[in-house]
Amino acid sequence: xxxxxxxxxxxxSGTQPPNNAEVSLPEAHVDPATAGxxxxxxxxxxxxxxxxxxxxxxNPQCERQHHSPQKAQxxxxxxxxxxxxxxxxxxxxxxxxxxxxxAQSATLDQRGCVYEPHVLGIMTGQQLEILNDDPVNHNVHxxxxxxxxxxxxxxxxxxxxxxxxxxxxxxFPMTCSVHPxxxxxxxxxxxxxxxxxxxxxxxxxxxxxxxxYTVEAVHEKYGRKEGKLTLAPSGAAQLDFTYGS
Amino acid sequence: xxxxxTRTGFHAGLHRWSILLACxxxxxxxxxxxxxxxxxxxxxxxxxxxxxxxxxxxxxxILYEHGHRMVATTVGLLTIVSMIWLFRSDRRNWLxxxxxxxxxxxxxxxxxxxxxxxxxxxxxxxxxxxxxxQLFFSTTVAIALFTSGWWLRGPIYVEEIPKYxxxxxxxxxxxxxxxxxxxxxxxxxxxxxxxYHIAGSPIVTGVxxxxxxxxxxxxxxxxxxxxxSISLLAITFCQVFLGIAAFMSRVAYADxxxxxxLMVTFTVLHVATGALTMAASVALAILVRRNVPAPARExxxxxxxxxx
Numbered sequence: 001x002x003x004x005x006x007x008x009x010x011x012x013s014g015t016q017p018p019n020n021a022e023v024s025l026p027e028a029h030v031d032p033a034t035a036g037x038x039x040x041x042x043x044x045x046x047x048x049x050x051x052x053x054x055x056x057x058x059n060p061q062c063e064r065q066h067h068s069p070q071k072a073q074x075x076x077x078x079x080x081x082x083x084x085x086x087x088x089x090x091x092x093x094x095x096x097x098x099x100x101x102x103a104q105s106a107t108l109d110q111r112g113c114v115y116e117p118h119v120l121g122i123m124t125g126q127q128l129e130i131l132n133d134d135p136v137n138h139n140v141h142x143x144x145x146x147x148x149x150x151x152x153x154x155x156x157x158x159x160x161x162x163x164x165x166x167x168x169x170x171x172f173p174m175t176c177s178v179h180p181x182x183x184x185x186x187x188x189x190x191x192x193x194x195x196x197x198x199x200x201x202x203x204x205x206x207x208x209x210x211x212x213y214t215v216e217a218v219h220e221k222y223g224r225k226e227g228k229l230t231l232a233p234s235g236a237a238q239l240d241f242t243y244g245s
Numbered sequence: 246x247x248x249x250x251t252r253t254g255f256h257a258g259l260h261r262w263s264i265l266l267a268c269x270x271x272x273x274x275x276x277x278x279x280x281x282x283x284x285x286x287x288x289x290x291x292x293x294x295x296x297x298x299x300x301x302x303x304x305x306x307i308l309y310e311h312g313h314r315m316v317a318t319t320v321g322l323l324t325i326v327s328m329i330w331l332f333r334s335d336r337r338n339w340l341x342x343x344x345x346x347x348x349x350x351x352x353x354x355x356x357x358x359x360x361x362x363x364x365x366x367x368x369x370x371x372x373x374x375x376x377x378x379q380l381f382f383s384t385t386v387a388i389a390l391f392t393s394g395w396w397l398r399g400p401i402y403v404e405e406i407p408k409y410x411x412x413x414x415x416x417x418x419x420x421x422x423x424x425x426x427x428x429x430x431x432x433x434x435x436x437x438x439x440x441y442h443i444a445g446s447p448i449v450t451g452v453x454x455x456x457x458x459x460x461x462x463x464x465x466x467x468x469x470x471x472x473x474s475i476s477l478l479a480i481t482f483c484q485v486f487l488g489i490a491a492f493m494s495r496v497a498y499a500d501x502x503x504x505x506x507l508m509v510t511f512t513v514l515h516v517a518t519g520a521l522t523m524a525a526s527v528a529l530a531i532l533v534r535r536n537v538p539a540p541a542r543e544x545x546x547x548x549x550x551x552x553x
Contacts, residue, residue, distance in 0.1 A: 058304075058305055137304065139287060180284040180503035180504070
């Protein structure tokens with residue numbers, strides 16, 4: 001069995017080591033007097049794909065929590081032809097510094113056997129609080145490649161889980177194998193300039209220091225798109241992204 | 246007069262137990278395939294207990310993962326009994342040791358299954374787990390074969406035709422099938438693309454056709470070889486179509502979310518038939534090695550089937 005496995009090892013891909021170099025960087029500082037705003041929309045062209053209904057019949061306790069069938073959230077096109085659940089962040093251009101994470105936790109809830117929110121942005125070092133509001137067992141599997149992956153059970157009424165990701169990683173799935181339709185995505189940013197598009201498809205990054213930046217949009221199905229812009233002191237810059245089917 | 250090469254008695258109970266073990270092992274392969282196909286592999290994060298219990302609530306993916314563990318435990322117990330029974334009732338030392346090997350394999354298989362859960366399904370442990378499952382199933386089928394009354398009646402010798410040798414060639418099929426199964430398992434565990442498994446299928450099918458047709462064209466008078474090669478051909482035929490169906494259903498379900506019953510059904514049937522293909526190729530190789538003596542060996546004249 002060794003020979004085929006060695007062959008397969010040559011075909012397989014490895015994982016990247018975690019990057020902890022952030023710790024020794026100088027503390028980041030933004031002058032509020034010169035900080036500006038980057039905003040925009042994520043547009044969608046073409047026919048919006050029809051998302052399949054999720055069959056929760058394998059676990060009636062999940063099914064009972066919904067009045068109508070739930071649809072997969074892989075692609076959600078808003079009524080104004082914009083795309084929801086796109087993670088937008090400044091990929092490059094910020095001063096190389098350590099940005100202090102916010103004290104409050106980001107929250108990922110398991111309710112009705114779906115994740116809320118579907119796409120979550122979080123800073124490196126920020127606490128992630130994971131709730132189980134369902135009357136059923138869940139397992140929470142962080143399928144991260146850069147940060148250490150983990151898989152833990154979370155029974156109903158169990159104490160909330162608190163986790164932290166120390167390396168930037170945009171983005172990776174969180175899944176539940178008990179309910180294999182459950183899937184959300186987490187984008188871990190080393191700085192606070194990120195957003196996730198909602199039901200109007202827009203994003204806003206506030207308090208950004210002036211400079212020239214590469215802004216990236218990441219969607220779970222349609223992938224990555226980049227744009228470059230220059231933000232003047234106290235200025236406002238607009239950058240739209242367009243995805244299509 | 247039939248020649249008994251083993252000089253041991255037939256134990257109907259042991260043979261029936263061996264058949265039961267092989268059938269339960271096939272069921273175990275199906276249970277394992279269901280776990281992978283339904284993405285339930287990590288629904289129980291701990292091992293050897295499940296959610297810290299012997300019996301967790303059997304909901305969602307836990308039903309498949311813990312169900313797989315329960316079937317595996319049953320197969321482990323059946324294998325222990327099988328080994329003890331072989332030592333008590335069968336005088337063939339090599340068969341007793343095959344029972345020990347089967348027990349060692351099922352224990353190793355359980356450990357690999359636990360490790361792959363604890364280490365979050367690394368492809369190389371999961372692939373080794375899948376390959377060992379196939380080897381273990383073939384071992385149980387071989388034990389069922391060796392404990393049969395039909396086996397104990399002795400071989401039906403047939404002389405190897407120098408122009409169409411079969412002894413060495415018969416070993417190619419199990420090795421090719423195992424390599425193909427490893428590629429399939431690696432693709433299922435996302436180590437490599439499915440294209441490698443698809444590319445391997447005509448090669449494996451070709452090797453099986455070559456061996457089977459050679460037997461059917463030149464050694465068909467030997468009923469054991471004839472039945473074994475026709476069985477291998479029939480199983481392979483089904484397997485190719487199941488493979489196509491499994492692939493097509495995966496393409497059709499590309500954007501779907503679980504559960505995907507059609508994809509799961511075809512994939513599980515493809516995995517189970519893969520196990521049967523492996524076992525059938527092993528059985529054919531065993532029967533060729535038993536019935537077709539090496540050229541230098543003198544064989545008993547009483548059961549020779551002359552082949553012109």
